[in-house]
Amino acid sequence: MRVIERLVLAVEKPLKEAIWDCQMCGQCILHSTGLSCPMRCPKNLRNGPCGGVRPDGNCEVYADKRCVWVEAWEGSQRLPVFKSHIHHLQKPVDWQLQGTSSWINLLSGRDGKAPLGWSPHPALPQRGRVSEGE
Amino acid sequence: MTSQSRLAGLLREGRFVVTAELSSSDSADPEATWRQAEVLRGSVDAINCTDNTGAHVHMSSLAAAHLLVEKGIEPIMQLTVRDRNRLALQADLLGAAALGVRNLVLMSGDDVTAGDHPEARRIYDIDSMQLLEVAAAMRDRGTYLSGRKLEQAPTFFIGAVENPFAPPLEFRPLRLQKKVRAGADFIQTQLVFDVRLFAHFMAMVADLGLVGKVFIIPSIGIPRSARSAHFMREKVPGLHVPESLVARLERTPQARQAEEGVKIAVELVNAVREIPGVSGVHLIGIKWEEGVVQVAEAAGLLPRPTLSPLVSAGGRG
Ligand code: SF4
Numbered sequence: 001m002r003v004i005e006r007l008v009l010a011v012e013k014p015l016k017e018a019i020w021d022c023q024m025c026g027q028c029i030l031h032s033t034g035l036s037c038p039m040r041c042p043k044n045l046r047n048g049p050c051g052g053v054r055p056d057g058n059c060e061v062y063a064d065k066r067c068v069w070v071e072a073w074e075g076s077q078r079l080p081v082f083k084s085h086i087h088h089l090q091k092p093v094d095w096q097l098q099g100t101s102s103w104i105n106l107l108s109g110r111d112g113k114a115p116l117g118w119s120p121h122p123a124l125p126q127r128g129r130v131s132e133g134e
Numbered sequence: 135m136t137s138q139s140r141l142a143g144l145l146r147e148g149r150f151v152v153t154a155e156l157s158s159s160d161s162a163d164p165e166a167t168w169r170q171a172e173v174l175r176g177s178v179d180a181i182n183c184t185d186n187t188g189a190h191v192h193m194s195s196l197a198a199a200h201l202l203v204e205k206g207i208e209p210i211m212q213l214t215v216r217d218r219n220r221l222a223l224q225a226d227l228l229g230a231a232a233l234g235v236r237n238l239v240l241m242s243g244d245d246v247t248a249g250d251h252p253e254a255r256r257i258y259d260i261d262s263m264q265l266l267e268v269a270a271a272m273r274d275r276g277t278y279l280s281g282r283k284l285e286q287a288p289t290f291f292i293g294a295v296e297n298p299f300a301p302p303l304e305f306r307p308l309r310l311q312k313k314v315r316a317g318a319d320f321i322q323t324q325l326v327f328d329v330r331l332f333a334h335f336m337a338m339v340a341d342l343g344l345v346g347k348v349f350i351i352p353s354i355g356i357p358r359s360a361r362s363a364h365f366m367r368e369k370v371p372g373l374h375v376p377e378s379l380v381a382r383l384e385r386t387p388q389a390r391q392a393e394e395g396v397k398i399a400v401e402l403v404n405a406v407r408e409i410p411g412v413s414g415v416h417l418i419g420i421k422w423e424e425g426v427v428q429v430a431e432a433a434g435l436l437p438r439p440t441l442s443p444l445v446s447a448g449g450r451g
Contacts, residue, residue: 042256043216043242047263047316048309050242051297051324052371060371061245073302087308089267089316092220092260092279116281117271 008101016102026097027111032085034075041068046090049073091118139236139291140208141180143441145320145349150407151414152435153210153322153351154178154426156202158192167193167201173423177430179438180208180237182322182416186217188370189249196226196233203234210293211235214243219259220268224278227269231288239293239322240265244371263316266294270317292317297324298335299374307338310348320349322416325366327355327375329405336409349413354402356419356429357395360384366420396428403433 016022020030023039029046030037038046042061049069052060057070076086091114097105105111144151154174159167174181183198199209211230213223227238242262246254260268268279269292276287294313298306310321326332332352339345357363360383367375379398386394399417406412415435419425430436 042245042258043261044258045242045261045263047261047312048305049300049302050262050372051295051300052242052244053297053300053302054371055301055374057301061247067301069305070302073305086305087312089263089312092264095259115279117268117275117277117279119267119271119275 005101005104008104012101012103024099024102025093026100026102026105027094028102028106029090031079031082032076032088032090033069033072034077034079034086036068036072036075038068038072044093045069046093048086091115137234137236138289140441141210141237142291142319144179144439145413147441149414149439150435151180151349151351152178152417152430152438153180153182153414154417154419154423155182155184156198157421157423158184158187158190159198160192164201167198168205170423171202171205171207174426175207176438177427177436178417179414180210182210182212182239185212185214185243186249187212187244189216189244189246189251191250196230196235199230199235200233208237209235210237210239212239212241213265214241215258215260215262215265216243216246217257219257220279223260223265224268224272227272227290228284228288231290236289237291237293238269239295240269241295248371262294263312266292266313266316266318291319293320293322294318295323296321297372298326298332299324299328300372303335304338307335307342307344310339311342311344314344314348318348320351320413323350323352324372325355325375325418326352326402326406327379329402329409332406333409336411340411345411350411351414351416352406352412353416353418354399354406354429356399356417356422356425357383357391358420358422358425359388359391359395360386362420363395392425396425396432399425399429400433403429403435 020037021040022037025039043050049067053067057066059065059067076083156170171181181202183195185195186192195211199211202209240262246252246256269290271277273288273290276284296306296310363375363380363383366373367380383391383394403415417426417429
């Protein structure tokens with residue numbers, strides 16, 4: 001298993017880093033964020049931009065870089081299938097997965113595991129929530 | 135369980151509420167906090183205690199909020215995800231509830247590089263959206279994020295922030311909708327100077343069917359001088375202060391700039407009041423509590439209403 005994981009990582013890491021500047025959080029949500037990696041946001045925001053985005057669309061922290069979420073919003077509007085996924089409520093990051101293969105975590109279901117108290121968890125009664133769209 | 139949020143009660147009664155921001159304290163003496171709060175007493179319905187605002191260290195919002203509770207003044211405790219991980223956040227939420235804090239405003243927070251400890255490590259373990267969900271779950275299901283049960287669930291009136299003026303503009307109302315789904319009962323917005331843009335934002339919010347589901351309280355800044363307006367324009371992240379406003383204050387003789395600032399704020403209060411879906415105003419006089427009182431007075435917002443007895447608040451409306 002170790003060997004397989006290392007082999008997968010040898011492909012995944014350079015590929016995703018080159019294309020998306022992936023930060024290897026091990027729980028990929030690129031399809032929900034217009035293919036803009038949210039972990040590049042200095043505040044690690046997974047659910048949308050902060051209030052500090054500059055008038056020109058650049059990041060509050062890095063004045064010379066586009067806000068990751070401005071790119072995410074634009075990107076999401078171009079995605080044919082996953083367009084509405086930007087409105088999904090993303091669960092807290094599992095920091096134990098940092099540096100592991102998101103592909104393996106996807107296949108094993110490991111990246112879908114939310115803390116037990118996180119509301120969409122099936123084992124718990126739902127609060128009266130509006131449906132999240134498709 | 136003890137008392138409920140008065141702020142929630144007033145909003146649910148359909149009152150136009152007034153909140154204000156307490157200048158954060160750098161004093162180990164509680165009198166400093168109480169002195170400022172006393173200026174605001176009677177002129178506002180609840181007072182925000184900020185959490186290391188602008189990423190500058192000050193007395194914790196939890197302590198300041200408790201000091202207000204002690205004096206019978208209702209606090210709104212701000213909490214950012216910048217300085218605490220999920221354990222510390224939940225611990226402070228529960229502690230706040232036990233100390234009598236009923237209103238929360240949960241947010242990302244200005245980045246550490248904007249403050250006086252730019253070399254600090256950022257936390258951002260969870261984001262502001264997730265913190266809303268966590269606080270709502272503590273209240274509604276009585277559990278921590280881990281799923282472990284609380285002995286007694288808190289009764290929170292949960293607030294969030296939104297900046298209608300920051301890109302991507304079309305995404306902002308949708309993000310607000312997401313916050314409502316995550317658990318926000320009310321929203322305090324970024325300072326409004328551009329009323330037209332704000333009205334446009336509110337129209338989009340109304341189109342999403344959110345009016346009536348969430349109380350929206352725009353912030354109104356009270357510039358004390360041309361210099362402070364200029365500072366806000368240049369230095370505060372996410373703030374869009376029009377050049378014309380700075381110019382208007384610069385044209386005013388120095389001795390009368392504070393008065394002009396109050397006038398500007400009153401004009402803004404009157405303008406946002408007309409916009410459908412606006413439930414109140416949040417007045418921010420930077421280090422200037424007296425300015426808040428003057429604006430509340432001049433805008434005809436005084437006296438503040440008392441809550442009819444037996445109004446039950448808490449939980450989701
Ligand atoms: S401006 Fe955008 S990228 Fe920068 S911290 Fe805020 S959300 Fe993140």
